[in-house]
Amino acid sequence: MTRHRPLLLKLLSALIVFGAWEIAGRIPVSYAFPTFLDSMAALARMTFDGSIFVAYAETLQPLVVGVAISAVFGIGLGLWIGLSKGFEWLFSPIFIVMQAAPLAALIPILVMVYGIGLTSKVFVVCIMAMPVIVLNTASAVRNTPASLKEMATSFLARDRDVLLKIILPAASPVIFSGLRLGVSAGFIGAILSELKITPTGVGDIITYSRSIADYPSMYAAIFSIILLAVIFLNLLEKLENVLFEGNNRGYAAD
Amino acid sequence: MQPIKPETRQAVTDSAVSVRNVSKVYGDVQALKDLTLEFPRGELTSLLGPSGCGKTTLLKIIAGLLPATSGEIEVNGQKVTGPGPDRSFVFQDFALLPWASVLRNVAFGLELRGVAKSEREAIAEKYIREVGLAGFEKKFPHQLSGGMRQRVGLARALSVNAQVLLLDEPFSAVDEQTRRKFQEDLLQLVKNEKKTFIFVTHSIEEAVYVSDQIAILLPRPSRVSEIIRPSSFRDKSVDNIRRDPEYLDIVDRIWASLRSYVE
Numbered sequence: 077m078t079r080h081r082p083l084l085l086k087l088l089s090a091l092i093v094f095g096a097w098e099i100a101g102r103i104p105v106s107y108a109f110p111t112f113l114d115s116m117a118a119l120a121r122m123t124f125d126g127s128i129f130v131a132y133a134e135t136l137q138p139l140v141v142g143v144a145i146s147a148v149f150g151i152g153l154g155l156w157i158g159l160s161k162g163f164e165w166l167f168s169p170i171f172i173v174m175q176a177a178p179l180a181a182l183i184p185i186l187v188m189v190y191g192i193g194l195t196s197k198v199f200v201v202c203i204m205a206m207p208v209i210v211l212n213t214a215s216a217v218r219n220t221p222a223s224l225k226e227m228a229t230s231f232l233a234r235d236r237d238v239l240l241k242i243i244l245p246a247a248s249p250v251i252f253s254g255l256r257l258g259v260s261a262g263f264i265g266a267i268l269s270e271l272k273i274t275p276t277g278v279g280d281i282i283t284y285s286r287s288i289a290d291y292p293s294m295y296a297a298i299f300s301i302i303l304l305a306v307i308f309l310n311l312l313e314k315l316e317n318v319l320f321e322g323n324n325r326g327y328a329a330d
Numbered sequence: 331m332q333p334i335k336p337e338t339r340q341a342v343t344d345s346a347v348s349v350r351n352v353s354k355v356y357g358d359v360q361a362l363k364d365l366t367l368e369f370p371r372g373e374l375t376s377l378l379g380p381s382g383c384g385k386t387t388l389l390k391i392i393a394g395l396l397p398a399t400s401g402e403i404e405v406n407g408q409k410v411t412g413p414g415p416d417r418s419f420v421f422q423d424f425a426l427l428p429w430a431s432v433l434r435n436v437a438f439g440l441e442l443r444g445v446a447k448s449e450r451e452a453i454a455e456k457y458i459r460e461v462g463l464a465g466f467e468k469k470f471p472h473q474l475s476g477g478m479r480q481r482v483g484l485a486r487a488l489s490v491n492a493q494v495l496l497l498d499e500p501f502s503a504v505d506e507q508t509r510r511k512f513q514e515d516l517l518q519l520v521k522n523e524k525k526t527f528i529f530v531t532h533s534i535e536e537a538v539y540v541s542d543q544i545a546i547l548l549p550r551p552s553r554v555s556e557i558i559r560p561s562s563f564r565d566k567s568v569d570n571i572r573r574d575p576e577y578l579d580i581v582d583r584i585w586a587s588l589r590s591y592v593e
Contacts, residue, residue, distance in 0.1 A: 230413045
């Protein structure tokens with residue numbers, strides 16, 4: 077019983093949230109707020125007629141490409157910034173500005189430069205996802221316990237060993253939390269780009285349903301993207317546990 | 331500064347480690363000044379002194395983890411230019427990999443040397459038994475007590491089979507009872523392993539209890555003020571050392587010479 081407790085708690089919290097949604101929809105709090113069951117019915121309808129899959133085929137392109145670029149280049153750049161002493165002043169400000177910039181205001185500039193196609197959308201995803209990945213990776217690398225590096229050096233580790241056997245495993249929890257934040261920001265970026273640049277995919281369902289006042293479909297689309305993001309983040313957590321098994325065993329801090 | 335007393339000086343014939351005229355300057359702070367010291371082979375030498383006297387600095391220079399500003403270190407006649415397979419280090423804060431099991435931690439030194447997995451694990455298991463941690467191979471550092479963690483650190487240093495073991499205040503982070511047990515085990519280890527031990531400590535009793543030779547360092551800048559070689563109680567059983575008159579005399583004498591440096 078205790079083994080299933082986390083799962084039960086998750087189900088319970090889902091039940092409370094969906095119950096509240098259903099009640100709020102029935103009151104209704106707003107004409108534009110459908111009930112949970114209506115939204116699920118719309119989701120089922122879109123699933124069976126296949127339109128949701130067509131939409132995701134469109135939406136996932138900039139999302140997957142953008143997240144992949146952000147993860148590879150973000151971790152790489154973060155490692156580089158973290159390992160070198162001189163480059164922090166050069167690169168960190170760029171990513172801090174990127175993180176702070178109001179993205180919606182930048183979109184017209186991106187469209188002007190890269191048009192309304194895939195490139196602009198990938199850019200939006202990257203701008204959202206990359207900074208937090210880079211900054212987390214860099215600070216995780218910089219905070220590797222000095223005594224562990226010294227230990228490895230005293231046992232004749234080469235630089236490559238120190239990087240692969242000390243710095244990366246020690247930094248991996250923070251790198252992965254950066255990845256999780258980056259990926260969820262990437263989801264925001266993907267939807268934002270579909271709402272602001274050209275309505276395609278899930279963004280199109282949201283925009284179109286709203287314009288014809290088909291609110292259950294609109295909420296079904298929003299719900300599905302949240303669900304997808306949650307599933308993806310859980311997969312990422314599983315991956316972390318497989319790659320760095322010892323990290324969820326706690327730290328011997330002293 | 332007291333002159334070195336004739337009866338405490340003894341001709342050293344065979345040194346495992348020689349420190350010659352070593353100085354270390356950090357910015358404008360002179361940590362070590364023209365320090366010369368011999369470490370006899372197969373014996374345990376303690377570096378004892380008040381905090382800030384540079385004993386850990388000296389140990390790290392011998393380990394090759396810090397460069398000396400001038401002077402030279404020789405280990406078995408070879409000049410030290412960096413870390414080497416002839417020395418291994420036991421860290422004050424244990425420096426264990428939190429994500430690795432006891433077995434992998436102990437085998438880590440061998441792993442870095444490219445020893446095959448089955449071979450290095452066999453060696454590690456042997457030393458895990460030797461330090462009294464049999465049955466804990468699969469445990470992780472956070473599941474162990476402070477004393478057990480330092481046993482892991484010790485087993486790791488022993489498993490690479492270095493001739494010189496450098497111990498940097500290894501027992502300062504463990505409780506008093508564990509510490510006493512450690513000191514007894516260390517005496518046994520020095521006897522069995524035929525290795526040269528260099529032991530940094532700030533505890534006078536600990537230094538006198540475990541050492542064949544005690545080098546007293548005085549701070550700012552650090553230099554060797556006295557070398558003491560206890561003679562009468564080294565062969566006695568561990569239970570009788572602490573009431574040996576020579577043990578008590580040496581403890582008192584060291585305290586008398588260090589007292590004025592304690593702020």
